[in-house]
Amino acid sequence: MAGKILICDDEAHIRRLIEQCLEELEDDGVEILTAADGEEAIGRIESHRPDIIILDVMMPKINGFDICEKIKADERLRSAFVMLLTAKGQEYDRLRGERVGADRYMTKPFDPDDLLAVAREVLAARS
Amino acid sequence: MDSSIPKAPEVAEKALRRLLKRKGLADLITQGAFGRTAITNGAGEVIAGDPTGRSGSPQTISIDGTTIGQVWGEHASHLGRLLTALLDLSLENRALATESLDKYREISLLYNVSEKLLEAPDIKDIGALICNEAQRFLRSDSVSVLLLNDETKSLELVQSQGRPYHSRASMEIGEDLVGAVLHSGKGEIVNDVDADPRSIQGDSALRSIICVPLKSKNRAVGVVVVGSESIRHFNAADLQLLNALASQAAAAIEVARLYGALKRTSATPADLVYGLDDRPPLGTLAVLGVQHVFIAFIMLVVPVLIAVEAGLAPSQAASVVSMSLIAMGIVTLLQVRRLGPIGAGYLAPQITSVIYLPPLLMAAKLGGIGLVFGMTALSGIAGLVLSQIIGRLRKLFPPEVCGVVVLMIGLSIIRVALPRFFGIEEGGTATDREALIVGLASLTTMVAVTVVRTGHVRLYATIIGLLVGYAAAVALGVIDGAFFGQVRDLPWFGLPAAPVLDLSLSPVLIVPFLIATVASNVKIVGLITSAQKTNDLNWKRPDMVSIRGGIIADSIGNISSGLLGGVGTSVGAGNIGLAAATGATSRTIGIVAGLMFIVLAFIPKLTGAIALMPGPVMAAGLLYTSCFLVISGLELIVSRLLDSRRTFIVGLSILSGVGLDLMPDAFADAPAWAAAFLGSPLAFATTLAVSLNFVLGLGVSKKARLELRHGTAPDEIFRFFERWGGAWGARPDVIRRAGPAAVEFCEEIWSRDGPAQIAIDLAFDEFRLSIEIGWIAERTDEEAGLERLVGHVQRRYDCRARLSADGSSRLARLNFEH
Numbered sequence: 011m012a013g014k015i016l017i018c019d020d021e022a023h024i025r026r027l028i029e030q031c032l033e034e035l036e037d038d039g040v041e042i043l044t045a046a047d048g049e050e051a052i053g054r055i056e057s058h059r060p061d062i063i064i065l066d067v068m069m070p071k072i073n074g075f076d077i078c079e080k081i082k083a084d085e086r087l088r089s090a091f092v093m094l095l096t097a098k099g100q101e102y103d104r105l106r107g108e109r110v111g112a113d114r115y116m117t118k119p120f121d122p123d124d125l126l127a128v129a130r131e132v133l134a135a136r137s
Numbered sequence: 138m139d140s141s142i143p144k145a146p147e148v149a150e151k152a153l154r155r156l157l158k159r160k161g162l163a164d165l166i167t168q169g170a171f172g173r174t175a176i177t178n179g180a181g182e183v184i185a186g187d188p189t190g191r192s193g194s195p196q197t198i199s200i201d202g203t204t205i206g207q208v209w210g211e212h213a214s215h216l217g218r219l220l221t222a223l224l225d226l227s228l229e230n231r232a233l234a235t236e237s238l239d240k241y242r243e244i245s246l247l248y249n250v251s252e253k254l255l256e257a258p259d260i261k262d263i264g265a266l267i268c269n270e271a272q273r274f275l276r277s278d279s280v281s282v283l284l285l286n287d288e289t290k291s292l293e294l295v296q297s298q299g300r301p302y303h304s305r306a307s308m309e310i311g312e313d314l315v316g317a318v319l320h321s322g323k324g325e326i327v328n329d330v331d332a333d334p335r336s337i338q339g340d341s342a343l344r345s346i347i348c349v350p351l352k353s354k355n356r357a358v359g360v361v362v363v364g365s366e367s368i369r370h371f372n373a374a375d376l377q378l379l380n381a382l383a384s385q386a387a388a389a390i391e392v393a394r395l396y397g398a399l400k401r402t403s404a405t406p407a408d409l410v411y412g413l414d415d416r417p418p419l420g421t422l423a424v425l426g427v428q429h430v431f432i433a434f435i436m437l438v439v440p441v442l443i444a445v446e447a448g449l450a451p452s453q454a455a456s457v458v459s460m461s462l463i464a465m466g467i468v469t470l471l472q473v474r475r476l477g478p479i480g481a482g483y484l485a486p487q488i489t490s491v492i493y494l495p496p497l498l499m500a501a502k503l504g505g506i507g508l509v510f511g512m513t514a515l516s517g518i519a520g521l522v523l524s525q526i527i528g529r530l531r532k533l534f535p536p537e538v539c540g541v542v543v544l545m546i547g548l549s550i551i552r553v554a555l556p557r558f559f560g561i562e563e564g565g566t567a568t569d570r571e572a573l574i575v576g577l578a579s580l581t582t583m584v585a586v587t588v589v590r591t592g593h594v595r596l597y598a599t600i601i602g603l604l605v606g607y608a609a610a611v612a613l614g615v616i617d618g619a620f621f622g623q624v625r626d627l628p629w630f631g632l633p634a635a636p637v638l639d640l641s642l643s644p645v646l647i648v649p650f651l652i653a654t655v656a657s658n659v660k661i662v663g664l665i666t667s668a669q670k671t672n673d674l675n676w677k678r679p680d681m682v683s684i685r686g687g688i689i690a691d692s693i694g695n696i697s698s699g700l701l702g703g704v705g706t707s708v709g710a711g712n713i714g715l716a717a718a719t720g721a722t723s724r725t726i727g728i729v730a731g732l733m734f735i736v737l738a739f740i741p742k743l744t745g746a747i748a749l750m751p752g753p754v755m756a757a758g759l760l761y762t763s764c765f766l767v768i769s770g771l772e773l774i775v776s777r778l779l780d781s782r783r784t785f786i787v788g789l790s791i792l793s794g795v796g797l798d799l800m801p802d803a804f805a806d807a808p809a810w811a812a813a814f815l816g817s818p819l820a821f822a823t824t825l826a827v828s829l830n831f832v833l834g835l836g837v838s839k840k841a842r843l844e845l846r847h848g849t850a851p852d853e854i855f856r857f858f859e860r861w862g863g864a865w866g867a868r869p870d871v872i873r874r875a876g877p878a879a880v881e882f883c884e885e886i887w888s889r890d891g892p893a894q895i896a897i898d899l900a901f902d903e904f905r906l907s908i909e910i911g912w913i914a915e916r917t918d919e920e921a922g923l924e925r926l927v928g929h930v931q932r933r934y935d936c937r938a939r940l941s942a943d944g945s946s947r948l949a950r951l952n953f954e955h
């Protein structure tokens with residue numbers, strides 16, 4: 011299995027957590043990238059063209075919705091699978107996530123096993 | 138959470154490989170910063186560097202004394218030590234990350250579980266949820282949820298997954314691990330069952346077990362047992378997680394129990410003190426039996442009145458009373474158990490019924506007592522036939538039509554009762570003041586005792602009223618002095634006087650009797666249904682086998698009553714009410730009451746005294762009964778939503794019935810065949826109600842559809858429900874729950890799926906209102922919101938809800954019991 015996953019979250023421990031959760035994919039040859047804010051995320055997306063982008067909604071500089079909108083508006087990038095992560099209970103966020111074209115919407119605390127399963131599925135479908 | 142011991146060298150090797158792929162380090166090695174070098178793993182395969190650089194003596198990379206790999210080349214010693222340090226750091230980092238990931242997983246589990254628990258409707262669902270989550274997180278073969286039954290002091294298996302801890306549905310609390318956890322209230326791990334001195338019960342093949350208590354208010358009400366058929370190393374973290382899961386589940390179970398208890402108390406007026414198969418102590422049994430007999434007593438007015446109207450002598454009237462009592466006893470005994478097709482299987486005392494009074498009076502006037510008996514037996518045969526089609530009769534006799542029948546029976550009593558109440562002789566007009574005083578005294582006593590609630594005294598209201606009436610009648614000379622002499626001359630025990638048995642039939646009376654039989658049977662359906670509800674906490678719908686058995690027993694009663702020389706009987710509404718109110722529904726009570734009826738038939742002093750009942754006292758009893766009939770008729774009528782069509786069905790029928798009562802000669806010159814329908818106000822009103830219901834009901838579809846666009850006002854949905862509820866005569870409370878449930882659903886759909894077009898289909902039969910809400914979903918993921926709504930709607934509106942999907946089309950089905 012090959013592919014690239016980009017984890018964008020301003021909280022280092024969440025990034026590390028998701029990385030740890032996707033560790034076994036890494037052993038299978040999947041490359042895991044991280045970004046700590048919106049700008050960095052956009053830079054990485056453009057240079058690395060990840061297959062899966064895990065986006066925290068609340069991030070400094072450019073928030074997750076805007077990044078997602080940008081990705082989905084760009085011919086070259088829109089094929090990326092975008093997962094939005096947000097705090098529980100913000101119903102409005104969910105609707106907004108739908109509108110900006112996110113492929114998947116997860117609320118924190120998300121189920122790590124779920125996240126891994128989705129990532130595996132998406133990558134398997136692409137290879 | 139995986140408790141299998143991690144294979145450290147493999148993990149460390151993977152970490153080493155990952156480390157060697159790190160950009161900075163990988164570049165340094167390939168660019169030759171450490172010279173020509175090769176790195177091999179534990180098995181000696183080259184995993185980085187130059188494969189040809191494998192020369193000289195290697196530097197070993199080891200973690201906790203285990204060799205993970207080796208570094209070859211000129212700078213092997215430096216690079217090796219560097220890699221060891223880095224690997225150590227990275228493993229430490231990984232261990233921390235894994236631990237926080239586990240914690241995170243735990244948080245996510247508890248978060249999700251608490252949400253799902255809120256929506257689990259009952260204890261079984263909660264049990265299933267615990268099993269699922271525990272199995273998923275502890276990766277075990279077996280999860281069992283056991284709850285303590287406080288009455289039997291045993292543990293009952295609520296739900297299990299994999300091999301249950303114990304194969305039977307319930308088990309004793311023993312000296313085993315589960316017993317210990319229940320007593321101490323603290324969870325325990327036993328990683329090797331065989332090494333534990335406590336046994337585990339039964340045939341369980343579990344080798345490693347974690348057991349935690351389900352605690353509610355500091356008391357263990359059950360346990361969750363997680364186990365494995367092979368030896369496992371459950372650890373403290375597993376125990377902690379299971380404890381957290383159990384404590385949430387225990388709270389949810391407590392709520393579900395309270396909710397269940399609440400539902401039960403609102404469904405039945407009192408908790409059952411004596412259930413169907415309980416045996417109350419002898420003293421209590423006697424008191425309960427006597428109460429049922431006393432309630433039945435007032436209805437003995439019916440045979441007395443009929444005997445008097447048929448011109449029988451007091452001794453013959455006493456015989457009719459006796460025979461009716463014997464029939465009452467026989468049927469009451471038949472009702473308590475199901476013998477083949479006969480019997481309802483409940484405490485359902487059978488008493489002479491006012492329902493048969495109007496046609497019986499017609500029979501008494503038309504052909505004397507022989508016709509009374511003959512027609513009574515015939516109505517029993519009709520009942521046998523009706524018992525087979527009672528389900529279909531519900532269409533012809535919806536509640537509002539039954540209400541008209543019951544109301545008209547109540548009203549028709551006025552014509553028989555009032556002249557006696559006022560002491561007006563047949564054909565005369567003068568009021569007899571003494572008779573009126575006797576009647577008033579008797580009626581006032583009955584009403585006063587009933588209204589002034591003083592515990593069980595209320596149950597004796599009619600008996601006390603009758604006695605006061607007799608006393609007043611004697612005091613005021615309404616009964617002649619011979620009364621005492623006559624009663625005194627009767628023996629305490631003896632066979633009843635032989636009845637006059639020249640049975641005859643009349644075609645003119647068939648319709649009035651048929652109407653009374655149908656009315657009586659419809660009443661029995663209602664009463665046996667309520668007996669079922671009182672006894673069955675999980676009552677869902679009427680048990681038609683039991684109802685049919687009840688009607689068959691009743692019909693056999695009428696046939697035997699007619700053949701013996703008695704009048705028609707029916708299940709006593711007061712008796713069913715008494716059973717529910719006292720919580721004593723034991724079959725034994727039915728047997729005692731039935732035997733008491735039969736014994737009373739052999740006390741000539743008693744039946745003789747009843748047969749000599751003064752006219753005003755009879756009238757008081759009839760008027761007292763009539764009040765209940767009129768009110769229950771009205772209740773039946775307004776128990777359903779009435780649209781204009783139904784208003785006319787009910788209104789026109791009552792007006793015609795009352796009108797015919799006021800102008801009895803209106804149809805004097807009608808043809809003879811029509812006399813059956815036009816001869817009595819009750820028959821006329823009933824026939825009219827049934828036919829209007831049939832004619833006006835034609836073409837009323839039992840299905841309706843409403844199509845909605847985004848933003849339709851809730852009002853429109855409510856109006857749709859009201860309109861069709863009215864057309865079908867649905868219960869107002871069901872419609873009032875169904876409408877808002879549909880509105881909530883539509884609003885959720887619109888907030889999810891944007892301007893989706895929604896179709897609401899309603900279908901109605903007497904047992905159920907079903908709603909189907911269909912739409913095309915824009916989103917096909919994230920069904921959780923809808924599932925949550927389904928749970929919420931079920932609980933809030935007390936219905937069954939289900940969601941199904943086919944591609945992008947969604948269908949929500951809501952079923953309301955009716």
